[in-house]
Amino acid sequence: MHEFSIALNILEIAESTALQHEAPGISEVEVEVGDAAGVNIEALEFAWESAAGASPLLKQSKLAIHRVPLLFECPRCRHQYSPAELDVICPACGEKDSLLVQGRELKVKSVTLMDP
Amino acid sequence: MCDTCGCESGDGRITIMKPGQPGHTHPHEDHVHPHDHDHDHEPEYHHEPGHDQGHPHEHQPAQDHDHPRSAGRIISVETDVLQKNNLLAQRNRGYFEAKSMLVLNLVSSPGSGKTTVLERTLNTLKKEKDLFVIEGDQQTTLDASRISATGIPVVQINTGSGCHLDASMINMAVKELNPSDHSVLMIENVGNLVCPALFDLGENFRVVIVSITEGEDKPLKYPQMFMSADVCLINKTDLLPYVDFSMEKVKEYLHRVNPRLECFELSARTGEGFDVWIDWIRKRQST
Ligand SMILES: Nc1nc2c(ncn2[C@@H]2O[C@H](COP(=O)(O)OP(=O)(O)OP(=O)(O)O)[C@@H](O)[C@H]2O)c(=O)[nH]1
Ligand SMILES: [Mg+2]
Ligand SMILES: [Zn+2]
Numbered sequence: 001m002h003e004f005s006i007a008l009n010i011l012e013i014a015e016s017t018a019l020q021h022e023a024p025g026i027s028e029v030e031v032e033v034g035d036a037a038g039v040n041i042e043a044l045e046f047a048w049e050s051a052a053g054a055s056p057l058l059k060q061s062k063l064a065i066h067r068v069p070l071l072f073e074c075p076r077c078r079h080q081y082s083p084a085e086l087d088v089i090c091p092a093c094g095e096k097d098s099l100l101v102q103g104r105e106l107k108v109k110s111v112t113l114m115d116p
Numbered sequence: 117m118c119d120t121c122g123c124e125s126g127d128g129r130i131t132i133m134k135p136g137q138p139g140h141t142h143p144h145e146d147h148v149h150p151h152d153h154d155h156d157h158e159p160e161y162h163h164e165p166g167h168d169q170g171h172p173h174e175h176q177p178a179q180d181h182d183h184p185r186s187a188g189r190i191i192s193v194e195t196d197v198l199q200k201n202n203l204l205a206q207r208n209r210g211y212f213e214a215k216s217m218l219v220l221n222l223v224s225s226p227g228s229g230k231t232t233v234l235e236r237t238l239n240t241l242k243k244e245k246d247l248f249v250i251e252g253d254q255q256t257t258l259d260a261s262r263i264s265a266t267g268i269p270v271v272q273i274n275t276g277s278g279c280h281l282d283a284s285m286i287n288m289a290v291k292e293l294n295p296s297d298h299s300v301l302m303i304e305n306v307g308n309l310v311c312p313a314l315f316d317l318g319e320n321f322r323v324v325i326v327s328i329t330e331g332e333d334k335p336l337k338y339p340q341m342f343m344s345a346d347v348c349l350i351n352k353t354d355l356l357p358y359v360d361f362s363m364e365k366v367k368e369y370l371h372r373v374n375p376r377l378e379c380f381e382l383s384a385r386t387g388e389g390f391d392v393w394i395d396w397i398r399k400r401q402s403t
Contacts, residue, residue, distance in 0.1 A: 009198060112188040
């Protein structure tokens with residue numbers, strides 16, 4: 001269950017942002033999670049509940065998760081496609097070497113600070 | 117709780133030890149640990165929440181968003197969630213590079229044969245190279261003892277309830293091991309095909325092992341791991357006559373998630389196919 005460590009990493013990034021801006025708390029944390037990031041969203045939401053609940057700054061915060069769909073690009077014909085599951089075979093030309101250009105994202109986009 | 121491993125149990129300590137010697141535990145402060153249990157090193161946390169607590173904020177929907185956005189000042193952060201581990205992994209990588217080391221991170225499901233592959237690899241290479249091993253397991257020093265029997269220096273990391281090794285654990289274990297220049301360091305990760313995929317240790321190559329007794333569909337079920345690996349060892353080929361397993365199919369699946377994956381078929385039990393794998397290591401090391 002590495003989602004717990006993921007949640008704590010998010011928490012730390014959010015906390016340090018709040019401290020930097022001397023905010024009394026955080027109402028929302030916005031994260032981007034790619035479909036190929038290796039993170040289970042439900043498990044992350046669950047982990048977030050207990051992680052944020054233990055933090056004075058994030059007690060009341062909400063985790064807004066934006067999923068980033070897979071996007072492959074074929075190196076031969078430049079065709080871009082979004083399969084439901086990882087698949088390097090280009091549906092346009094059959095080349096088996098497409099690159100994942102989007103879907104690995106795992107980052108904190110923004111935090112919403114509470115007013116002092 | 118530990119941020120790197122997510123462990124919540126007891127004292128939540130990582131133990132690092134050499135076989136035959138008493139281990140010592142590392143308190144959480146030692147590894148990348150943004151969120152301390154009691155916050156005692158960050159007095160800023162203790163300022164009174166005061167009026168903020170009972171102050172009801174209306175949640176107003178923001179125009180530029182597809183969900184109701186909480187009220188307040190939005191600060192753009194754009195930070196990789198695993199940044200801390202990634203930075204530490206880069207530090208490890210720099211250290212390894214300066215010492216001209218070759219570092220391999222071995223990952224697989226429990227029981228695919230990581231330790232057995234290691235044992236044979238070490239025995240084959242030990243006359244020509246300086247070798248070092250880091251063993252990662254949740255509990256026990258059994259695997260480290262097996263490695264120790266080959267005469268190769270080994271450090272065991274017990275992660276407790278943690279399901280993967282991370283860069284800070286490697287950092288600590290390497291200080292303990294003190295590997296020589298131009299050596300090969302092999303790291304056996306915790307048996308798990310999910311969590312170790314996300315945690316860069318600073319290795320040069322990630323080697324994933326699948327055994328033919330696991331069926332062909334592992335690459336599709338755990339794509340992240342196979343996507344992040346450089347080499348795949350298909351182990352236990354000695355059992356091919358007894359198991360319904362299609363080598364062609366597993367390779368098709370492997371290359372569907374990672375066309376650049378180099379695959380070697382071998383048996384850690386009989387040694388069949390090992391020369392190609394050993395040659396691969398020799399070549400990596402000389403470049
Ligand atoms: N038949 C056969 N058995 C093997 C082979 N490689 C390993 N095994 C057996 O598979 C079992 C597990 O092997 P290990 O090397 O301990 O596996 P591991 O991946 O290190 O396991 P964990 O550390 O628990 O995750 C042992 O009983 C090994 O003897 C092989 O090539 N052929
Ligand atoms: Mg083992
Ligand atoms: Zn194409």
